[in-house]
Amino acid sequence: MPRVTDEYRAARREEIADAALRVFLRKGFQAASMADIIAESGLSAGAIYGYYASKTEIVHRTATRIVGARVLDVERLAEQDPLPVPAEVVRVLMDGVQRELQDPKILVQLWGEAMTDPALLELARGVVVRIRGTFEAYLTAWHRRENGLSEDDAAALAAEQAPVFVGACQGCIVQTGLFEDFDREAYLDALVRHLPR
Amino acid sequence: MPRVTDEYRAARREEIADAALRVFLRKGFQAASMADIIAESGLSAGAIYGYYASKTEIVHRTATRIVGARVLDVERLAEQDPLPVPAEVVRVLMDGVQRELQDPKILVQLWGEAMTDPALLELARGVVVRIRGTFEAYLTAWHRRENGLSEDDAAALAAEQAPVFVGACQGCIVQTGLFEDFDREAYLDALVRHLPR
DNA sequence: GTCTATAGTAGGATAGAC
DNA sequence: GTCTATCCTACTATAGAC
Numbered sequence: 001m002p003r004v005t006d007e008y009r010a011a012r013r014e015e016i017a018d019a020a021l022r023v024f025l026r027k028g029f030q031a032a033s034m035a036d037i038i039a040e041s042g043l044s045a046g047a048i049y050g051y052y053a054s055k056t057e058i059v060h061r062t063a064t065r066i067v068g069a070r071v072l073d074v075e076r077l078a079e080q081d082p083l084p085v086p087a088e089v090v091r092v093l094m095d096g097v098q099r100e101l102q103d104p105k106i107l108v109q110l111w112g113e114a115m116t117d118p119a120l121l122e123l124a125r126g127v128v129v130r131i132r133g134t135f136e137a138y139l140t141a142w143h144r145r146e147n148g149l150s151e152d153d154a155a156a157l158a159a160e161q162a163p164v165f166v167g168a169c170q171g172c173i174v175q176t177g178l179f180e181d182f183d184r185e186a187y188l189d190a191l192v193r194h195l196p197r
Numbered sequence: 198m199p200r201v202t203d204e205y206r207a208a209r210r211e212e213i214a215d216a217a218l219r220v221f222l223r224k225g226f227q228a229a230s231m232a233d234i235i236a237e238s239g240l241s242a243g244a245i246y247g248y249y250a251s252k253t254e255i256v257h258r259t260a261t262r263i264v265g266a267r268v269l270d271v272e273r274l275a276e277q278d279p280l281p282v283p284a285e286v287v288r289v290l291m292d293g294v295q296r297e298l299q300d301p302k303i304l305v306q307l308w309g310e311a312m313t314d315p316a317l318l319e320l321a322r323g324v325v326v327r328i329r330g331t332f333e334a335y336l337t338a339w340h341r342r343e344n345g346l347s348e349d350d351a352a353a354l355a356a357e358q359a360p361v362f363v364g365a366c367q368g369c370i371v372q373t374g375l376f377e378d379f380d381r382e383a384y385l386d387a388l389v390r391h392l393p394r
Numbered sequence: 395g396t397c398t399a400t401a402g403t404a405g406g407a408t409a410g411a412c
Numbered sequence: 413g414t415c416t417a418t419c420c421t422a423c424t425a426t427a428g429a430c
Binding site: 230231250 | 404405406407408409410
């Protein structure tokens with residue numbers, strides 16, 4: 001089996017996933033039909049099913065891409081040497097969402113679907129756990145360095161604050177999805193002015 | 198047209214909406230079929246369609262009931278005389294969600310659906326606007342009384358903080374939906390310890 | 395590998411008896 | 413007013429030609 005074939009296959013799969021993402025952004029995961037994805041991809045039904053066994057598989061693949069990239073955003077940031085201020089961490093996460101997904105509606109849809117789809121729930125949980133963990137590690141380092149707390153005190157404070165950071169990001173995402181003109185900057189400013197201490 | 202008939206009709210409508218809510222809680226809005234709602238209500242297809250023109254109408258009616266009750270929770274609280282501490286306001290909102298909806302999964306589903314359904318979007322927006330407004334009025338009063346701020350300063354601070362409160366609630370709801378064992382008390386404690394000031 | 399045409403099915407909504 | 417039986421649309425997935 002020559003390498004070209006595998007690469008071709010992989011590229012095609014991504015191409016289909018890209019088209020599916022665009023459709024899901026417009027219509028939502030469930031309301032989007034295979035006909036929509038087929039039209040958007042420019043391929044045919046037969047071709048699509050050569051690369052994915054089912055619509056469910058396309059949904060899960062697309063969802064994995066969406067959330068996987070968010071995790072990387074945050075993990076990369078927490079490793080920077082002059083540790084960014086908490087504002088920056090939240091902002092980068094939100095900017096990544098905005099940049100790559102145009103608007104974060106799709107994430108809200110994903111959480112909604114996860115409430116009744118075990119596989120998506122597992123996926124969403126995993127991502128939130130990883131992001132929360134990254135926030136926690138980051139906050140521990142931050143409180144030690146900036147506030148001179150002991151390892152234990154810093155870790156305890158971080159463990160307490162991390163879920164609130166996660167929740168604040170989720171709240172920002174939900175509100176951005178609900179209101180076209182939601183003022184993300186004002187929200188992040190207010191968040192950072194009152195949260196970290 | 199005798200009064201009894203209208204009351205009977207209204208009662209039946211609520212009965213059907215109750216059954217639909219139970220089904221939506223289990224399966225989600227889209228995955229729930231009319232057959233599910235019919236079975237849960239104990240009625241028949243013909244009977245249901247005598248009270249609601251479509252599944253969409255049932256979804257919208259149910260959604261309105263879900264979120265309408267949340268608004269009342271908060272508005273009632275903000276009118277109490279010894280003004281409750283900010284913790285309490287958030288807690289009551291979350292407790293109302295927990296009590297009446299068993300778990301807040303359905304709200305996350307609702308937000309997800311709203312991302313692609315204009316009517317639900319309008320509904321969700323209206324509710325968030327009202328709750329945000331209530332938070333704002335409450336926070337203005339709070340900052341005047343507790344922190345001795347001027348009317349203007351209190352209002353400005355409240356306007357800045359209200360969306361963060363809303364976001365924090367939404368984050369709490371999303372995380373409660375994602376994790377069976379999410380520690381709401383710890384979250385609210387952390388939120389309140391760091392947010393209001 | 396990709397297309398067209400279609401099989402198979404689920405589910406929303408209705409017609410007509412009682 | 414309510415039930416049963418059924419219509420019909422819309423969608424996922426496959427079969428078979430090229």
